[in-house]
Amino acid sequence: MSAPSYTxxxxxLSVGETLDAAFRLLRHRxxxxxxxxxxPSVPVFILGTLIVGSTDPTAFDVNAPVxxxxxxxxxxxxxxxxxxxxxxxxxxxxxxxxxxxYLGERAGVGDSLxxxxxxxxxxxxxxxxxVLILLxxxxxxxxxxxxxxxxxxxxxxxxxxxxxxxxxxxxxSWRLTxxxxxxxxxxxxxxxxxxxxx
Numbered sequence: 180m181s182a183p184s185y186t187x188x189x190x191x192l193s194v195g196e197t198l199d200a201a202f203r204l205l206r207h208r209x210x211x212x213x214x215x216x217x218x219p220s221v222p223v224f225i226l227g228t229l230i231v232g233s234t235d236p237t238a239f240d241v242n243a244p245v246x247x248x249x250x251x252x253x254x255x256x257x258x259x260x261x262x263x264x265x266x267x268x269x270x271x272x273x274x275x276x277x278x279x280x281y282l283g284e285r286a287g288v289g290d291s292l293x294x295x296x297x298x299x300x301x302x303x304x305x306x307x308x309x310v311l312i313l314l315x316x317x318x319x320x321x322x323x324x325x326x327x328x329x330x331x332x333x334x335x336x337x338x339x340x341x342x343x344x345x346x347x348x349x350x351x352s353w354r355l356t357x358x359x360x361x362x363x364x365x366x367x368x369x370x371x372x373x374x375x376x377x
Contacts, residue, residue: 194365201370204280214288215272215295223265227258267302271295274339298338304345305334312349329364330356 234254237243272291279286333352
């Protein structure tokens with residue numbers, strides 16, 4: 180038996196339709212989405228905290244100055260890398276849950292996490308490329324940074340849902356946002372504002 184679909188049609192949706200479908204999907208898949216985030220994040224963040232605490236004895240002392248010796252900096256860098264890995268796995272697993280539900284299929288937590296592990300190297304490659312492109316846009320000017328941010332916003336969905344490589348996913352994101360830049364910008368802005376309020 181297939182799961183209910185959360186899309187009226189496969190067509191460009193208005194911001195209101197997108198938010199309506201997103202909230203309905205979130206309500207029906209809340210547990211799976213939370214688990215997809217917590218399963219990779221909790222152990223990795225605990226490990227990162229232990230690493231930071233073992234390399235910098237004043238790391239959690241709010242009154243202590245920032246410790247910039249080599250061990251403390253290395254510990255913080257490892258912590259950030261681990262956090263990035265956890266986020267990549269969680270986001271990819273959530274995209275799998277969302278895309279399956281959107282198409283009327285059902286993807287469990289285990290299936291989604293295994294799928295995200297299978298896409299781990301392309302996710303890291305796409306993340307590095309996106310950071311380099313965005314950093315270049317940010318250094319050049321603020322406006323190109325935001326332009327590129329929207330143009331690249333569909334990279335991970337393309338990578339996860341279409342099983343494309345990092346470069347093909349970036350190209351696919353570029354094509355998906357062609358003639359839809361303002362629509363994507365509006366949807367992401369409203370989503371960002373909702374997340375900030377919540």
